[in-house]
Amino acid sequence: MDARAIQDEIGPENGCYGCGPENPDGLRLKTYWEGEETVSRFTPRPSFAAGPPDVLNGGIVATVIDCHGVCTAVASVYRLEGRPIGSEPRVWCVTASLAVKYLKPTPLDGELLLRGRVASVEGKKTRVAVSLWAAGVERAQGEVLAIRVR
């Protein structure tokens, strides 16, 4: 695992609510390469409930899948170009679409594990498949279509 997260290398002025190091109120998701996969670990706030107080909100599930996916896409572009994350010219991607399947309720207490892998690359488009696990059980699957922008 790399010492610094993708989000810490990506560049200045990332105030993203989900993963920006510079957003003091945000979730500050941190994503790392592990071989061909990316991983994030995230512990939800108690307020991030679904209807039942012990289940994680589906919107927050979508939020961390989105950030994990986009940051994986950005890191993948750098890797394919054979240069360090954050080197010039800087790469940024936006989410064109997000799809999440909720397989099982995600517990609100404890650490979540997100795993991502690049499913396809086509020009400026990178598709990332993301899987969310808690307590050793897969809870949700997502697909993020990220598009490189200037």
Added chain:
Amino acid sequence: MDARAIQDEIGPENGCYGCGPENPDGLRLKTYWEGEETVSRFTPRPSFAAGPPDVLNGGIVATVIDCHGVCTAVASVYRLEGRPIGSEPRVWCVTASLAVKYLKPTPLDGELLLRGRVASVEGKKTRVAVSLWAAGVERAQGEVLAIRVR
């Protein structure tokens, strides 16, 4: 427009981060019938940024689309059964899947408008199409597949 929001009628103990009246830290989305459609109006917090500070985070877009969709599904079940929202036996639905297309950046300042309509009903499954608007422009489209649970 009904005087009370769907979320205020749905029942006790809704601590949902996105729309639970009983979550003091949540977004407290409020959804209302307007004829055959449902509408929510929502003003984001300044911290809910995407990478750029003036654009709404895509995860928060997904969060409000999810809540708008599920609550529309719950209200639709009551309507189809010809009884008031919150009457016994109580109806609750969970999100089985969520898909969001991001059409244009959503500005972070100002009020957002969500519009929902029931796209299909099949047994316990209700599909809701949701459209998110800001400053008179459609910014995102979502589809929520909600499943009725006990």
